[in-house]
Amino acid sequence: xHPMLNIAIRASRVAGKVIVRAFEQVDKVEIESxxxxxxxxxxxxxxxxxxxxxxxxxxxxxxxxxxxxxxxxGKDNDYQWIIDPLDGTTNFVKGIPHFAVSIALKVKGKxxxxxxxxxxxxxxxxxxxxxxxxxxxxxxxxxxxxxxxGTVLATGFPFKAxxxxxxxxxxxxxxxxxxxxxxxxxxAALDLAYVASGRIDGFFxxxxxxxxxxxxxxxxxxxxxxxxxxTGGHNHAASGNTVAGSPRLLKEILKDIRPYxxxxxxx
Ligand code: IPD
Ligand code: CA
Ligand code: CA
Numbered sequence: 001x002h003p004m005l006n007i008a009i010r011a012s013r014v015a016g017k018v019i020v021r022a023f024e025q026v027d028k029v030e031i032e033s034x035x036x037x038x039x040x041x042x043x044x045x046x047x048x049x050x051x052x053x054x055x056x057x058x059x060x061x062x063x064x065x066x067x068x069x070x071x072x073x074g075k076d077n078d079y080q081w082i083i084d085p086l087d088g089t090t091n092f093v094k095g096i097p098h099f100a101v102s103i104a105l106k107v108k109g110k111x112x113x114x115x116x117x118x119x120x121x122x123x124x125x126x127x128x129x130x131x132x133x134x135x136x137x138x139x140x141x142x143x144x145x146x147x148x149x150g151t152v153l154a155t156g157f158p159f160k161a162x163x164x165x166x167x168x169x170x171x172x173x174x175x176x177x178x179x180x181x182x183x184x185x186x187x188a189a190l191d192l193a194y195v196a197s198g199r200i201d202g203f204f205x206x207x208x209x210x211x212x213x214x215x216x217x218x219x220x221x222x223x224x225x226x227x228x229x230x231t232g233g234h235n236h237a238a239s240g241n242t243v244a245g246s247p248r249l250l251k252e253i254l255k256d257i258r259p260y261x262x263x264x265x266x267x
Pocket of ligand 2 (some may be wrong): 084086087088188211212
């Protein structure tokens with residue numbers, strides 16, 4: 001196993017322990033508002049600290065980009081760790097056991113290693129560039145769907161950016177008419193990991209952040225799928241507008257998104 005993947009796994013397990021311990025007494029969690037419908041807890045912060053400490057021990061010079069601490073520039077900017085210590089904070093604070101730790105490593109701007117860890121189910125999704133993707137060490141693959149008929153798509157509602165509600169609902173309506181069903185489970189990282197492992201056929205969401213998608217993107221690519229922005233291009237890290245699935249299914253999803261792209265909703 002790649003030594004940097006090994007460290008990412010170690011970090012995700014340490015964070016997972018912090019999260020699960022706190023989840024057992026979720027009423028004691030301290031919650032603060034970062035923005036409209038956007039919360040951070042002492043657990044997000046403690047998990048992030050544990051991850052950063054674990055990475056720093058082995059790689060003190062690497063740059064770290066994490067949701068709660070921002071950019072911690074290291075001497076060696078070729079290596080960038082992108083961290084979401086707790087993806088699914090709303091689920092977590094409500095006592096819903098569906099959230100994950102997401103850690104990715106970019107080397108010279110390219111996704112190189114990825115871990116998404118669901119500490120409740122003990123499911124560890126991993127990928128190394130060029131080496132495929134795994135769930136608990138077993139190879140996973142994206143379902144090679146060709147059309148929307150019969151598929152189940154995962155999505156996220158734009159709850160932090162409700163100005164996009166109309167555009168979102170238009171896209172939802174258009175896709176919902178053609179799919180078997182939709183899921184809004186509350187963790188973009190797990191949505192992407194589920195696409196990578198073939199549990200879910202495709203995914204779309206408006207306004208995600210790099211730490212929501214970086215690890216999931218490598219998992220999906222290594223599992224034979226694609227991740228793009230709303231035009232099929234590669235601006236999703238900047239715009240946050242993200243689509244994922246098999247290459248053929250992704251094209252079909254984009255067809256239903258295209259009519260609603262406008263000024264408010266770019267790529
Ligand atoms: C959120 C979750 C959610 C998605 C949001 C994300 P957080 O991350 O991934 O599923 O709909 O857009 O911000 O805030 O829980 O880390
Ligand atoms: Ca997140
Ligand atoms: Ca988070």
